[in-house]
Structures are given as structure tokens and as C-alpha cells.
Amino acid sequence: MTDLLPALAAIVGPAHVIAPGHDQAPFVTDWRGRYHGRAEAVVRPADAAQVSEVVKLCVSQGVAVVPQGGNTGMCGAAVPPTEGRAVVLRLDRLNRIRWVSSLGDAIAVDAGCILAEIQQAAERIDRLFPLSLGAEGSCQIGGNLSTNAGGTQVLRYGTMRELCLGLEVVLPDGRLLETMTALRKDSTGYDIKQMFIGAEGTLGIITGAVLKLFPRPRASAVAMGMAENFEQVQALLALARSRLGDRLSSFEAMSRRQVEVIARHMPQVAIPFSLEAGWYVLVELSDTLEGDSLPALLEAMLGEALEKELVMDAIVASSQAQAEGLWRIRHSVSESSKAEGYVVSHDSVVPLERQADFIRGVEQAIEAVSPGATVVMHGHVGDGNMHVLAILDPKAFDDAAALQDRAAAISLAVDGVLVPLGGAISAEHGIGLSNRARLARAAPPLELELMRRFKDLLDPQGLMNPGKILI
Amino acid sequence: MTDLLPALAAIVGPAHVIAPGHDQAPFVTDWRGRYHGRAEAVVRPADAAQVSEVVKLCVSQGVAVVPQGGNTGMCGAAVPPTEGRAVVLRLDRLNRIRWVSSLGDAIAVDAGCILAEIQQAAERIDRLFPLSLGAEGSCQIGGNLSTNAGGTQVLRYGTMRELCLGLEVVLPDGRLLETMTALRKDSTGYDIKQMFIGAEGTLGIITGAVLKLFPRPRASAVAMGMAENFEQVQALLALARSRLGDRLSSFEAMSRRQVEVIARHMPQVAIPFSLEAGWYVLVELSDTLEGDSLPALLEAMLGEALEKELVMDAIVASSQAQAEGLWRIRHSVSESSKAEGYVVSHDSVVPLERQADFIRGVEQAIEAVSPGATVVMHGHVGDGNMHVLAILDPKAFDDAAALQDRAAAISLAVDGVLVPLGGAISAEHGIGLSNRARLARAAPPLELELMRRFKDLLDPQGLMNPGKILI
Numbered sequence: 028m029t030d031l032l033p034a035l036a037a038i039v040g041p042a043h044v045i046a047p048g049h050d051q052a053p054f055v056t057d058w059r060g061r062y063h064g065r066a067e068a069v070v071r072p073a074d075a076a077q078v079s080e081v082v083k084l085c086v087s088q089g090v091a092v093v094p095q096g097g098n099t100g101m102c103g104a105a106v107p108p109t110e111g112r113a114v115v116l117r118l119d120r121l122n123r124i125r126w127v128s129s130l131g132d133a134i135a136v137d138a139g140c141i142l143a144e145i146q147q148a149a150e151r152i153d154r155l156f157p158l159s160l161g162a163e164g165s166c167q168i169g170g171n172l173s174t175n176a177g178g179t180q181v182l183r184y185g186t187m188r189e190l191c192l193g194l195e196v197v198l199p200d201g202r203l204l205e206t207m208t209a210l211r212k213d214s215t216g217y218d219i220k221q222m223f224i225g226a227e228g229t230l231g232i233i234t235g236a237v238l239k240l241f242p243r244p245r246a247s248a249v250a251m252g253m254a255e256n257f258e259q260v261q262a263l264l265a266l267a268r269s270r271l272g273d274r275l276s277s278f279e280a281m282s283r284r285q286v287e288v289i290a291r292h293m294p295q296v297a298i299p300f301s302l303e304a305g306w307y308v309l310v311e312l313s314d315t316l317e318g319d320s321l322p323a324l325l326e327a328m329l330g331e332a333l334e335k336e337l338v339m340d341a342i343v344a345s346s347q348a349q350a351e352g353l354w355r356i357r358h359s360v361s362e363s364s365k366a367e368g369y370v371v372s373h374d375s376v377v378p379l380e381r382q383a384d385f386i387r388g389v390e391q392a393i394e395a396v397s398p399g400a401t402v403v404m405h406g407h408v409g410d411g412n413m414h415v416l417a418i419l420d421p422k423a424f425d426d427a428a429a430l431q432d433r434a435a436a437i438s439l440a441v442d443g444v445l446v447p448l449g450g451a452i453s454a455e456h457g458i459g460l461s462n463r464a465r466l467a468r469a470a471p472p473l474e475l476e477l478m479r480r481f482k483d484l485l486d487p488q489g490l491m492n493p494g495k496i497l498i
Numbered sequence: 499m500t501d502l503l504p505a506l507a508a509i510v511g512p513a514h515v516i517a518p519g520h521d522q523a524p525f526v527t528d529w530r531g532r533y534h535g536r537a538e539a540v541v542r543p544a545d546a547a548q549v550s551e552v553v554k555l556c557v558s559q560g561v562a563v564v565p566q567g568g569n570t571g572m573c574g575a576a577v578p579p580t581e582g583r584a585v586v587l588r589l590d591r592l593n594r595i596r597w598v599s600s601l602g603d604a605i606a607v608d609a610g611c612i613l614a615e616i617q618q619a620a621e622r623i624d625r626l627f628p629l630s631l632g633a634e635g636s637c638q639i640g641g642n643l644s645t646n647a648g649g650t651q652v653l654r655y656g657t658m659r660e661l662c663l664g665l666e667v668v669l670p671d672g673r674l675l676e677t678m679t680a681l682r683k684d685s686t687g688y689d690i691k692q693m694f695i696g697a698e699g700t701l702g703i704i705t706g707a708v709l710k711l712f713p714r715p716r717a718s719a720v721a722m723g724m725a726e727n728f729e730q731v732q733a734l735l736a737l738a739r740s741r742l743g744d745r746l747s748s749f750e751a752m753s754r755r756q757v758e759v760i761a762r763h764m765p766q767v768a769i770p771f772s773l774e775a776g777w778y779v780l781v782e783l784s785d786t787l788e789g790d791s792l793p794a795l796l797e798a799m800l801g802e803a804l805e806k807e808l809v810m811d812a813i814v815a816s817s818q819a820q821a822e823g824l825w826r827i828r829h830s831v832s833e834s835s836k837a838e839g840y841v842v843s844h845d846s847v848v849p850l851e852r853q854a855d856f857i858r859g860v861e862q863a864i865e866a867v868s869p870g871a872t873v874v875m876h877g878h879v880g881d882g883n884m885h886v887l888a889i890l891d892p893k894a895f896d897d898a899a900a901l902q903d904r905a906a907a908i909s910l911a912v913d914g915v916l917v918p919l920g921g922a923i924s925a926e927h928g929i930g931l932s933n934r935a936r937l938a939r940a941a942p943p944l945e946l947e948l949m950r951r952f953k954d955l956l957d958p959q960g961l962m963n964p965g966k967i968l969i
Contacts, residue, residue, distance in 0.1 A: 130736055131850040131882070153740070177683040186683055189660050204944055209849045211881035212648040212657055212925035214696055215937055216967045217949045221692035225685055242743040265601055269624070272713040272786025273744075315743025316795075324787075378680045379602040410682035411602070454683035466686055473675055477690045484955050496687045 031088060035070050035114070038080045043071040043120070054095060054115050057103050062460055064107035066093070069115040074137075075195060075203055075234035078116065082232065083201035085114055091490045092116050094228040096139065096167030100174065101372070102459025104227040104495050111493070118169050121234055124148045132240040133192060133209040138169030138233045145238070154240035157184035160455075161361060169233045175225035177455030182409035183276045184241065186455070187224065193237030194220040199230070199486040209237050222481060227457055228492040230485045244276070244313035248321035249350035250329060252341030253304030257383045260306045263337045264379075264408055267310060270328040274321065277311035278409035279357050285403035288418070289359045292366035296359050297352055304339055308408075309357050360405045364416050367401060371434040373415040373441045376454035382411060388444035393417050396436045412454040415441060435464075442469055458496045467498050502559060506541050506585070509551045514591070516540040525566060525586050528574050533931055535578035537564070540586040545608075546666060546674055546705035549587065553703065554672035556585050562961045563587050565699040567610065567641030570633035572843070573930025575645070575698045575966050582964070589640050592705055595619045603711045604663060604680040609640030609704045616709070625711035628655035631926075632832060640704045646696035648926030653880035654747045655712065657926070658695065664708030665691040670701070670957040680708050693952060698928055699963040701956045715747070715784035719792035720821035721800060723812030724775030728854045731777045734808045735850075735879055738781060741799040745792065748782035749880035750828050756874035759889070760830045763837035767830050768823055775810055779879075780828050831876045835887050838872060842905040844886040844912045847925035853882060859915040864888050867907045883925040886912060906935075913940055929967045938969050 036044045045051050046068060054069045056062065067090065072078045085092045091113040095105040107113040118139035125135035129152045136145055142163040149156040158171060160178035170176075172194070176187045184190065193207040206220045223230055254260050260280050267275050281289075286307050290298055300307065312321045322343050329341040344350035364370050377385045386404065393402050397417060406413035417437045424430040442452060442465055452465045467475065479497060482489075507515045516522050517539060525540045527533065538561065543549045556563045562584040566576040578584040589610035596606035600623045607616055613634040620627040629642060631649035641647075643665070647658045655661065664678040677691045694701055725731050731751050738746050752760075757778050761769055771778065783792045793814050800812040815821035835841050848856040857875065864873050868888060877884035888908045895901040913923060913936055923936045938946065950968060953960075 128849075128851060130732065132739075175683075175685045175689070177685070181683055185656075185660065188689070189656065202944060204948070205942060206945065208920060208922070209882075210847050210922055210925070212646075212652055212847050212878075212883045213922045214646045214648070214845075214924045214926050214928045215922050215933075215941065216929055217693060217697055217701070217952055218646070218659070218695070219945055219948045219952075222688055224689070226688055230688070242739060245743070261601065268603075268713060272716070274787065316745065374685075376681050376683050378599075380599060407683075411680075412683045449679060451679070451681055451684045451686050453685045454681070455685050457685045458687055462686075470686065471676060473673060474677065474690055477675070478688045480955060481688055481690070484951060 031067055031090065034084055035068055035081065038084065039070055039072045039077050045069040054098065054117065055107055057106050058099055062103040062106040064109050064113070066107045066113050066115045069117060071117045071120050073120045075121070075197060078197045078232055078234050079201045079203055081114070081116060082197050082199070086199065086201065086488060086490055089488070089490070090114055091493050092232070093492050094118060094169070094232045096170030097141065097162065097165045099162035099166040100170060100459060101374070101456040102461040104174070104457055104459030104492070105170070106460065108494055116232065118167060125235065127152050128209065129154060131209050133237055134240055135207060135235065135237045136168055137235050139167050142166050142168055142171060149240050150243065153243055155243045156238060156240055158187060158190060161358065168236060172224055172233050172236055173227045174455065174457035177407070177410070177412060179277050179279065179407060181407060182278060183273065188221070190239050191224060191236055192239055194223060194233060195235035196220070196223050196231045196233050199488070199491050204231070207235060207237050227459060227495050229482060229495050230491060242315040244315055245317040246319070246321050247311060247313040247350070248325045248343060249353050250310045250325050250341055250343040251300070251353045252308045252310070252329060252332070252338040253300050254306045254308060254338050256305045257386050259337045260308055260408060261379065261383065263308060263332055266332055266337065267328055270331070271312055271324060274312040274314055274324065275310070276313045277309065278407070279309040280406055280408045281307045281357065281360065282404040284401060285360060285405050286356070288367050288401070288403055289356060289363040292363040293359050296355055298356055299342060300340060309353060357405070364403060364418060368418040369421045369430060371417040371419065371437045373438065374412070374454050374456040375415055375441065375445050375450055375452065376412045377445060377448050377450035379411050381448040381450070382408070382413065385413065385444060385448050385450065389415055389441055392440040392444050393437055396440045397433055400437070438465055460495065463496065463498045466496065502538055502561065505555055506539055506552065509555065510541055510543045510548050514542040525569065525588065526578055528577050529570055533574040533577040535580050535584070537578045537584050537586045540588060542588045542591050544591045546592070546668060549668045549703055549705050550672045550674055552585070552587060553668050553670070557670065557672065557959060557961055560959070560961070561585055562964050563703070564963050565589060565640070565703045567638030568612065568633065568636045570637040571641060571645065571930060572845070572927040573932040575928055575930030575963070576641070577931065579965055587703065589638060596706065598623050599680065600625060602680050604708055605711055606678060606706065606708045607639055608706050609638065611639050613637050613639055613642060620711050621714065624714055626714045627709060627711055629658060629661060632829065639707060643695055643704050643707055644698045645926065645928035648878070648881070648883060650748050650750065650878060652878065653749060654744065659692070661710050662695060662707055663710055665694060665704060666706035667691070667694050667702045667704050670959070670962050675702070678706060678708050696928070698930060698966050700953060700966050701962060713786040715786055716788045717790070717792050718782060718784040718821070719796045719814060720824050721781045721796050721812055721814040722771070722824045723779045723781070723800060723803070723809040724771050725777045725779060725809050727776045728857050730808045731779055731879060732850065732854065734779060734803055737803055737808065738799055741802070742783055742795060745783040745785055745795065746781070746880070747784045748780065749878070750780040751877055751879045752778045752828065752831065753875040755872060756831060756876050757827070759838050759872070759874055760827060760834040763834040764830050767826055769827055770813060771811060780824060828876070835874060835889060839889040840892045840901060842888040842890065842908045844909065845883070845925050845927040846886055846912065846916050846921055846923065847883045848916060848919050848921035850882050852919040852921070853879070853884065856884065856915060856919050856921065860886055860912055863911040863915050864908055867911045868904055871908070909936055931966065934967065934969050937967070
């Protein structure tokens, strides 16, 4: 049996192996500080061939492999286990843009490329890569693929799965599955690569991808409005869709309490509305042709909405700076919620028809198990994704265990409302460690059984990111 | 052992079981008349529960199950085998639109719904279901899903896979996998349903689906132009993309020989151009907002193309009738090619950067193995899908076997050009029987191995549509 550390160093070079006790901390803990694992090494291969060698070595020694991108995940999927032998495999050195094509509207990247860098590479050839989310400055595309990331533009461009044309994956036996094609149509049997998207590294390690690009928007307009209740928010969405067609690129909503939390903790963020409405809606239009017709379109739609009493008030941004100011409110939800207390977060998605029922039901259900919890909501209404946060005061709990028990009870209550309405417990954050028990409870048994059978088929030793997704 | 026919009749009713010798012919032969199989029964269940019972019964007796939708496929995937016990399972009685939602922009349908009926159901709530292809009046959505169908609007809306939100599948053991959700975002582990899309019924039988709807286009414009060579066609595509953004919904091209074949066999189709160009291009714009700006946009782009000598001539349709007349040329390719002789058809897809090389190479390669064959091409240039047809004179061959040998030699020659350029042998028609040998030759061995392992996992007895996709 080879000694693991020198063998890893022989593959990736000694400078790229971090042994225990040597600054491993950032890589064995998630960014929210909720999970802490142990690793015999943090290893940073340079390319897919080295990833393959590392996997072969680890598997031969029965050592688990935990792939890690930007380590910005919300569910602890990139943290090594607390027990057993494991290696954290960082993808950050796989950071090449392999090629971009304006003719084929595609870009091929290493899995460790940072999302914002891919957006910029697309922009340089006058194209758009539309995936957009809070962590885009540090998250890596391999992680985005592994959680089937969503973000604010799914309404128009789809999720990460729909943005992916080709994939390169190191399988649990170390072999390289190469489907790095840029083909827009392909009807040649089972589409194997689909299994690795959203799999959080439990079926293999994504090392590269070919992604779709789009014509770049050349005009946009942003507005914010306030509505009395969620039924009006939905009626506004329906009106916006019929008046604005596919110019509508974002339709975001925040509950009043969410906006109150922002106002309380981030006084530097200007909120140009009174806090008397039930919901605050951010609407963005964009167009791939130049022109100045969008603000007028938006104004006409909002005028009609005012007349129909779907909104109490609304403003259309009259400058880029004002548009950014409105988006800043939306982008302040995470920071302000964190400042408010201990956040029990739910990345729920519910069919639009049931969304109003969900919102009513979930508030009552949380109040029942955690009286006085601050319940705030913000979501991508257009795609049914509503983030429901219960914010607790940690000082009200005897210890961390009591706090976690309460969090679990709240999640149980949320799922009790969500699942019967046909919702899913994770829209875009994934499962990781945080949601394993919820998935086991909420998913249909046959689906769970098939997931387990696929896992056993591809990773019979169970060494690929063990303990994530499936319990 | 139960006698099969009465047992089937007990499940679906005697009126819905067709025994051998009783008008089975349309269901054991493909529409082009190239494949003829044998079935112990053609059975027409009424719903998913009956499909499940039929599958359980057949599997318990070791009888293969061949699902069949509209039987409009191009590759023989819905034809029963010539040997061994088999039942053809027709989905045509599963023809309910289950629900439509304008709020959620989704429609839930039985697998036996005819594509055109789904398009119409969407239109009734002022939405678009964008899948559009020649057989839409008779093909069924279950078949479209099972071949990951494409068509003329993939450039803007994606393939069948991207249009599918949820699926209902009867597994090879008869259990019903139910993922009929309308969720736009879902990050809850492996997306099992993806395996059944494009699987041609070899992993189970699709009985229902939830599909995406889109804002309906309210304005459109169509133009046709002629270009000297394919490099100019591609330069025109690049220009169209940058000038027209996502208004561009179709970009189709036909080779001169293709247009000559249409002119020869379909004199009733008016072709408003001389036949001296290398390529004929059909461009369609559409917009989800009303307005009359599209023809002017198209004219401006084509004016610029004329100036840059990318097109020799072009016309923008000035009426709906004229637009339909231009589309009629494009829609005449199949009928006219069939009238020209015996068609050896290739549904190729090649990255756009390699398309010009492909076209040059494939003409030479076919000429080398079949001197004098009429090679015609038509394709969806925007998505890389080029249909290459070699048309043979059957009278020049001693017998059917000689004709088929030549066809096989031609396909071998096409693949010899296609595969090294990173292309795929089937863009939208599937594999079925026709392309099995080509797939086995062209696909990377590791991909084939994984396909076989998925097949063995889900259908260990090999009774689901045996002999299709994998040899």
C-alpha cells in the first residue's frame, strides 16, 4: 500500500498537496461555517488527466474523493466527511477557457472556471452566458453544473442543465468520459451526461463543459412595484407576460418582512417605497436589439396594472444607476437576513398555481412550531422558486443543539406544506448534507430507489463524495 | 402459463387487441415500408395503469414490448422484431390533454397526444408549444420524447428534451415512475427522467409528460435568399444573428441540387429564383410583441448582406401567402426526394465551424463509393443539423440486397467524414434499427458501455423494444 501523500504529490506536484494541519481549514469547512470535515489531503490537480490519476489512486486505497469548486454552496456538498479516509479534490487549477465560438454560440471551459470569468469571456465575443447568481464572482462552473444552478434568469434562459451542451467527467473508476460536443441536436441514444448534472460529484467529477451562449441584450429596463398581496403579484406576472412577451427576463418578489429586514440592517440601501405593502416586485425587461422602447413598454404595462389595482405604486428606473439601485435591494436579501439572526433557509419551488397556498400555509406552519420566528421570503416568482427563511434569535436557545433541533422542526413544517402542493425541497441549491433527510422524506420512494441504483451502478464502492444527496 | 391474447383482452378489453392476421399490417411495418416485424398481438391500452398491466403480463411471459406512437419514425424504432415473441403496444388511446396552465406556462399530456393537438391546445390559451416538424399532424408526443425530436425551431426553443418538465414512465417491471411536475427549477438529486428521453422505449414506456409553453409570436417575417457557396451561408447566419438577435427563429438552407429535385417533381411549388446559386436560405424572424418592424429589419439585414456579397439575391415575403409559399419550398424536400428515387438519408449534425468541411467532404466521399448518385442537402443551419441524402436509381441495381449494400457503403462513407469532424450520426431522427450499426461504429466505446450498463440495470431481461439503439 502506497503512502497516500507522497503518491498524490507525485501526481500533482508537492506544491499542490495540502496535508492536515497546513492551512486546510478553508477547504474542510463550508463558507457558512456550519459543516466541518476532515481530509487526509487537499489536492489540486492541474487538468483532467491528473484528476483521473488522483481518483484512481484514492479508489485503489479506499479513500473517498470530495470534489470542491468555489466552496460557495449552500448545503455542505463540498465538505469532506468527519469520519473515514477522504481527500478534498479542488478544481481551481482547471481554470482554462478552452475555446469560444461566436459562429456556434458556444464556449468550452474547464470545470474550475469562475462563473464571472465565463460571463466575461462570452461578453468579449459579444455574447451572453446567462447564468447569474449571487456567488458568481467566486463560484465555479463545475459546482454550478453539479447543483443544476438556477439564479435570476431561468424564466428566460433555463437552468444550468439547459445551458449545457457537452460534459467531460472523470468516472469513479478514473476513466474519462468525453462528451465535449457543441451539438445543439443529438439523438444518438441515452444522454449519459445528464446523470452527472445535479449529482454533486457523487457519480464522478466534472472536469469540463461546453455551454450555450446567447445574443447579448442591448437594451433593458427595470421597474419596482408594490402589491397588496401575493394574488396580485401573480396577476401582475400574468399581465406582464401577455404584454411583454419574451422581453420579460426577471420577475422577482420580496415579502414586506424581507424588505423590513433589509431596511433595518442595510440603511445604505435606498428603498423608494413605504413599507406598507405585502409584496415588492422587481421586473426586468431586456431585448437583444438596440432601442429605447422598453421603459415605455414597462410603463404602459404598469399603468394598466395600477388601473386594475394589481399594484399600489410602481417606478420605472430612469437611469442605469437607478436600475442598479433597485437590483441592490434584491441583492441585499442574504446579507441582511444573516445580520438579523440565525437563518433557517428553504429553497422551495412550487407550481405557480399553488404558490399563494404555499405562502399562506408555510407562514402558519412555521409560526406553529416556532412562534415569533421572523419569516421572510424572496423569490423568482416567474419560475416558482420561493426562498422561505425563518430567522431565529440564537440567544433564545440554550445551545447549538437546541437551535438545530428547532431548525429541523421548521424544515419539517415547511415540507409538510410544500410536498402535498407538488413542490420540491430544493430549487437551485442542491441537497448536499443539509437536505438529505428532507429528500429521503419528500421524494417518491421509487425515485429514491432509482437514484440509489444509479449510484451503485456507477460508484459501487461509494467513494465519490460519500454521504451527499443520498443517506 | 396464461394464454397471452385472452390475458391481454382481460386488461384492455377485447376490442383493443388485434391478433395476427387481423389488420395488424399498419402496426408491424414502418411508414416507409422498409421494416416488417411480427407481433403476437397489437394492444391498445386506455391509460397508464393498463400499460403497466400489459408490461407486467408480457414480462412475466418473456414477451417483448414494442411501444408505438404515430409510427412516423424514420429509423424503424417502432417496428416489432422479426423473431421471438413480441407485442406492439400502441399509445393512441392515451390521448388526453390532462391540463393546461397559462400561469405556469405548461401543459400536461398523455403520451399518445398528437403533436398538432398539443400545439392547438397551447394556442387556445394564447401560448406556443414550439416543437414543429413535418409529421406533426400524426406523430405522437411520446415518440417525439423518445427520439428527442428537433425540428425547425431548435435554434430558439431547444429540442424536445429542453421542452420537457415532467414525465410519467412505466418501467420494465411495470411500476409507474411519476415525475409529472411543472417545476422550472429542481435541484433534488439525479434527474432520473432524463434517461427515458431519447431512449426509444428501450428503458420503459413514456405514458405522460409535462411540457413547457412559451409566449406566442404575434409578428413574423420570412425571406429567402440565394448564396454562391456554403461559406457565404454561414457568414449570412453570423450577420443575421448579430443584426436580429433572438428575433431569428429559423435559418434553413437547401443545396442547389435539392431545389432542382423539388422543381423537377413538384412543378406546382413556385421557386422565385434562378437555379444558378449554390445554396438557398430561408430565414424567419418572429416576435412575441405585435408590430410591423420585422420585415424592415429583415430587409436591412439582407441589404447589408447584398452589399457584402453574402447573397446574390433575396426576397422578403410581403404577405402571409407569400411567406407560406417560401416555406412550401422547404417543406417539399421529403416528398420530392422520394419521387426522385431511393433515398439514403443521413440526419447529420456537425459543429458549425466544421460544417463547410463536412459538406465538401461528404459530397466527395459519396461520389467515391457511388458515382453518379444525386446528393442533395437541406438543413437547419442554425443548429448544425444538415440532412444529407444520396438518391439512387433502384433500376440500376440487380436486387434489393444490392441496393441495401450500396446504401450501407454510402452511410459508411458519410460517417467517415462526419465522425472525425466531431459530428453525430443522428440529430433528431434517432437510432432505431437503421442506425444501430452506425452508432456502434461511431460512438466512443465508453459511452456505449455506459448505455449498455444503464440498459441492463433498468431492463435486465432485455424485453423493452429489443434490438433498438444498441445491437
